[in-house]
Amino acid sequence: MATKPPHNSSLPWLLIALSLLQGSLAVRFGATNNASATPGGQRFDREIGLAYTLEAMPGIANFIWTLFRQPSEGDRRHYYPDDVVNVIIQDLQDGALGETGENNVYMSAKGIETYPPGDGTRIMYTSILYHDMTHIFQWSGKGTAPGGLTEGMADYTVLKSPYYVGGYSTPGQGERWDEGYGTTSRFLEYCDSLREGFTPELNRMMREVYLPEYWNQLLGKDVDQVWREYKAKYA
Structure with missing residues (x-):
């Protein structure tokens, strides 16, 4: 899932700088909802949210680094000079639930419409984040x-x-x-x-x-x- 949709670099990013559990490099995590006018984007705002996304991302990154036994910054894949990882809620047109392009994860607003109800909404969303953030950090x-x-x-x-x-x-x-x-x-x-x-x-x-x-x-x-x-x- 590596198709990168068009992207407007002037969008106002919601960024936070976090000190990771291992190493001294601060990796920044960003999240934005570009589909807030769509049913899926509105469901994202109601049932998942940017705050939850930003809270989950550092833990997922550390899980990946631990699973793949990458204790030091030199073991890991980085995106210089900014080393920022973004999650973008977007109206994808190809039917994918999520895609990656460089250091960005694009989550499908249409896909969010299909998520299970209740607790299943965040479970499904977080599961896809684990998958697509692995694409950002894995070697290929x-x-x-x-x-x-x-x-x-x-x-x-x-x-x-x-x-x-x-x-x-x-x-x-x-x-x-x-x-x-x-x-x-x-x-x-x-x-x-x-x-x-x-x-x-x-x-x-x-x-x-x-x-x-x-x-x-x-x-x-x-x-x-x-x-x-x-x-x-x-x-």
Whole structure:
């Protein structure tokens, strides 16, 4: 989910500077609602809000860094010179619930209209934030990693978070290891069972480039063999 919609840089950002739990660099988090005249944007204001978004974002960032074992600033992906991460509520036209572009997360106002009622509204919203903020901070081999792998890693974060919705994905599902989303997230979880810390290590190795040989280096087998064994386990 990396399509970046048009964006007006003159919009008044609501920004806060926060000292993160690890390291000394202050990362700023911003949020704005560009769809306040739409039903989804109005529901956002009533049931979620900018204050909740800004409160949640630092915790999600630290969860991602902890999950991917990035204790220092040098381990993490940054967006210089400002190093600001924004969440923008916008009227997306492509049917996606959320998208990322550079250091921005675009949350669909139309998607917010479809969220479950009650507590489910914020649960759904926060789950999507975990996914899309992972895209901002993960390594992707500078675009050389398979899209299904990066999407699977983003869903892996959701799977390990307090906002995973049970039943969304099950072990053994799917036809290809790089199918993405729930299928790949469960496959990565299986690889963790073969080698403790596999997924954060694979993410680290993809800082500059993705190579298929990484699977052999970490697991002693190529990815297709690991996938066959995974499918056999849950046949």
